[in-house]
Amino acid sequence: MSILEVKDVVKKYQNHIAVDHVSFDMARGSILGFLGPNGAGKTSLIRIITTITQADSGAVFFDGEPLNLSHPERIGYLPEERGLYKKMKVGEQLTYLARLKGLKPDEAKREIGNWLESFGISDWWNKKIEELSKGMQQKVQFVSTVVHRPKLIILDEPFSGLDPINTKLIKSQIRMLNDEGTSVIFSTHRMEQVEEICEHIILINNGKSILNGQVARIKELYKDHIFRFKYEGDIDPYLLDQVEVREKQNGTIVVHVPTTGEANTLMKAMMDRGVVIKHFEEMLPTLNDIFIKKVTEKDG
Amino acid sequence: MDKLWLIIRREYLVRVKKKSFILTTLLAPLAIALLMVVVGLIFSYQGDESKEIVIIDQGNMLEKRLKDEHNFYFRFSDRTLEELIDNRSQESFDGILVIPPLRDIVSKKHTIFYYSDTNLDLDGSDAIQRLIRDKIRDFKIREMNLDSEQLDNLNTQVTLDPEPLVRDDSDEETAGDNPSPFTSVIAAGLGGLMGFAMYMIVFINGMMVMRSVMEEKMNRVVEVMISSVRPFYLMMGKIIGVGAVGLTQIIIWAILIPLIASGANLIFGFDTQQVMLDEASAEIHPDDLEMMAAQVMTELKAINWWLIVPCFIIFFFGGYIVYASLFAGIGSAIGDDLAESQALTLPLTIPVILALYIMFAALRVPNSSMAVWASIFPFFSPIVMPARLAFGPPAWQIILSIVLLIAAAIFCVWISGRIYRTGILMYGKKGTFKEIWKWMISKQ
Structure with missing residues (x-):
């Protein structure tokens, strides 16, 4: 009610x-x-x-x-x-x-x-x-x-x-x-x-x-398939060519992938190459981001 | 209605409990009484300087008799002016009054001389001229062998007694309405008092309502309030509450002022009004004065209080509501800057002040067409009509005036309510007249 x-x-x-x-x-x-x-x-x-x-x-x-x-x-x-x-x-x-x-x-x-x-x-x-x-x-x-x-x-x-x-x-x-x-x-x-x-x-x-x-x-609904990894080791640069890197520093990398499945694929490939994954999360947009997106979308 | 009552109660109590209210309400009558006493003293002040005056009556017209008066002490001397001046050190006096003999018993002009180091004040020289004039008159009467009583009988006191054209003898009540010579004076006094009181009430309390509305708006408490009560109730509660404060003050004053005034008279032992009357009518015989006082009392009794008092109350409420509601509307349109209020209140203060001037004019000519129409026009009538009431205006004028005033009060409350409900939510800048007009005609 x-x-x-x-x-x-x-x-x-x-x-x-x-x-x-x-x-x-x-x-x-x-x-x-x-x-x-x-x-x-x-x-x-x-x-x-x-x-x-x-x-x-x-x-x-x-x-x-x-x-x-x-x-x-x-x-x-x-x-x-x-x-x-x-x-x-x-x-x-x-x-x-x-x-x-x-x-x-x-x-x-x-x-x-x-x-x-x-x-x-x-x-x-x-x-x-x-x-x-x-x-x-x-x-x-x-x-x-x-x-x-x-x-x-x-x-x-x-x-x-x-x-x-x-x-x-x-x-x-x-x-x-x-x-x-x-x-x-x-x-x-x-x-x-x-x-x-x-x-x-x-x-x-x-x-x-x-x-x-x-x-x-x-x-x-408004998430953008952005994932953050915290890791130890070196990531093969070849792997990163396949995705869009948004941020990379001190063992943290933020990437944008077309689908959630591809993030899994990336993680698996990293682990296969000996990289230790310490933290993995999907970064959801803030309401602020969504608001700006919605408003610019409309104006556009 | 419960909420309206709550608002009225708060608006009333908040003001009545204020120290400033208690002080002004109690001290104002004291101040007025004090003022009356001071005015009385000023008017009764005759100069504290007594003067000894030597009179040289060259024609012996005064027969060595002149009553001391007005701080003047007279004595007669047979010496010449020169002798007196030469012997100044031996004889003490302040001045020498030389009265030359009349050239001709029928001469209408006569000059007397006053020798002194210090000039006489205006009152003093008037008094001496009057005293000597009366003495010369007596002298002429004696010389011409006239009978002074017969002469007195030549003077006829003429009084204009206004009478109605058609007298209704069947109704005894109206016999008392028969106007007398004092009617217009008393009516003017009473009317002026009522008109002026109304002006003060409308102005002071109207402004108080406006300030209160502005304060609520500037405090930002108004939105909290109107989420609980209709804006109209808030406005009406304020108007009624502040009106009740004004009424309380008037009632307290109506009781206190006569009390304090009579108390002051008891203490100071004189009647200030009497003093003023004495001064104003120095030449009126004391008997006349008593008669006048009696006449005034009968006049006051003859005034139709049963008509005037209720009418005054109706005009008080009507006038107050008309102006207070408009002041409330204007107050709601004023932004956060108090200084801006001037431009918006001008259209309200002008008619009030205009009404005051028309009122004064109406006191002189109460039945002029300007006075009649102004006392019917609702924005002037609350001030002008009470002033005319004591002159007994025709019933149709009173009724028409009241009907129009009630209609105007309802209209003003309605229109102000519309301005108010929009105005109070407009923060920041003040509304323009164009905007206010739009608020009036727009639906909520």
């Missing part, structure tokens, strides 16, 4: 098409990555899902129902452009935002208490936001996104401006929420972060979804 279904959604602004016939399905409890350069249309798509704006055409279903104004209460959204009321105290601020998400006062207090405790910041309740450092504010901001136990959380560039320690902390919280069944949309232009966290991705460029699927399968 899908937590989110997006069908042929189009959103036009005055001068350009921000979302151009995008469709995808998101399984409940999964982590989905929205990938694309700045200005690709990720935020426009998110704003449609969070009901901040409406699609010009197409349909969105949340948890099986056509998207409506009650759904934001079940969605937690951490926008890229985020902030808090500087003059408010942490406790007040979180209570206010939680109550706007439909929590009762006592529920809100309990949940906020739990979250502050899990971040080890229970004593912040009476601190004003403006007294906190940027990293501390980000923690409060994250709590405000998840305090109402949403079914779907949407994080737009969640790690921007975070130091490595806080990044790790937030990542572990995202994993924990996901383990508990929360679906997560993770939007970023930083491809390497997506590879680490997401099972599925949607690659967006110029408002269009140009690639959509499981990360492992996409990599499989």
Whole structure:
């Protein structure tokens, strides 16, 4: 069952098409990555899902129902452009935002208490936001996104401006929420972060979804038959004439072969000639490589 | 609706709890009271320098009698001017007033001379001229053998009492509406006060709404907010919350200002208004003054408060909503640079200021066609109509004005909501008027 279904959604602004016939399905409890350069249309798509704006055409279903104004209460959204009321105290601020998400006062207090405790910041309740450092504010901001136990959380560039320690902390919280069944949309232009966290991705460029699927399968699909060997001994130059050598230094060689089978043939021939193979792996493309390939492919 | 209430509550509490709010709300009446006391003191200040003046009455017109007044102490001397000047060291005085005899009993102009090292101030020379004029008048009456009582009877005090053409005798209520000579003065005072209060409310609170919208946008908290509530609720919550803050302030002031003013009067032992009135009407007889005060009281009682107070409240809400919503819309279109706000707020500040000037004009001629139409036009009416209310404008004008104001309030909220929902998500640069127009007409 899908937590989110997006069908042929189009959103036009005055001068350009921000979302151009995008469709995808998101399984409940999964982590989905929205990938694309700045200005690709990720935020426009998110704003449609969070009901901040409406699609010009197409349909969105949340948890099986056509998207409506009650759904934001079940969605937690951490926008890229985020902030808090500087003059408010942490406790007040979180209570206010939680109550706007439909929590009762006592529920809100309990949940906020739990979250502050899990971040080890229970004593912040009476601190004003403006007294906190940027990293501390980000923690409060994250709590405000998840305090109402949403079914779907949407994080737009969640790690921007975070130091490595806080990044790790937030990542572990995202994993924990996901383990508990929360679906997560993770939007970023930083491809390497997506590879680490997401099972599925949607690659967006110029408002269009140009690639959509499981990360492992996409990599499989876009792999280029590049293999890396680590070895001891001398390789007969004759063998290397048969393949395209991409890199060769200090007992490591990277080659490009037409098929996976030929890599095996090469390895066997090397071993037959007395070369000791210490390590052999297929080098899968990074999402960054795939993205560049897809974009240039299209433009070409 | 729950969420709207939450937003109103926050917007209200956040402001009311601020130290600056508490200080201005409590200190402003004190400052006003202080100002009133100071103004009263300034007006009642008559100079602390007393002057001893020797009078040489060459025609003996004053019969050696002149009451000391205005810090002047008079005494008469039979010596000549030269003798007095020569013996200055023996006799102490500040000046010599020489009153030559009248050339002719019917002469209408007479010059008297004042010899001194220091010049008289304006008030002092006026006072002496007045005193001597009255004395010469008495002298002439005696010389001409006139009856002073008969003469007094020649003076007739004329008052213009406005009366309606058609009097409805059947209705006793309206008998009280009978305008008296003081009606227009009191109506102007009351109207000016209400119009000006409205101007302040609209301006200060409208600006407050705008700043609050801008702050939310610049803080980037706005996107977090509108992922939970409709932008329209956020805007309305803000408008209502800030409006409630303004209302709270007015109510506190309405209670505190009279309290402090009367407290100050008790402490300082004088009525500042009375002092001002005294000064303004030096020639009015004390009995007249009492009569005037009584008249003012009856006038104030006769004013149709049952009409004015509810109307004022309606115009307060209507005017506030019209301008506050437009200020909110404009605030949403302003980018990250506060300095840019000027260009966008100008189209709003101009009508407010214009309305204030029309209001002042309307106080003088409350039924001029400009005053009438401005008090009906919804962008001016919240300021101009309250000023006219005390003059008893025709019912149709009030009703038309209210209907148009309500329509305008709904329209402005609607149009601002459309600007707001797009504007708040436009980060960075400010919107141009062309863009704002597009936001208004575009569908979401």
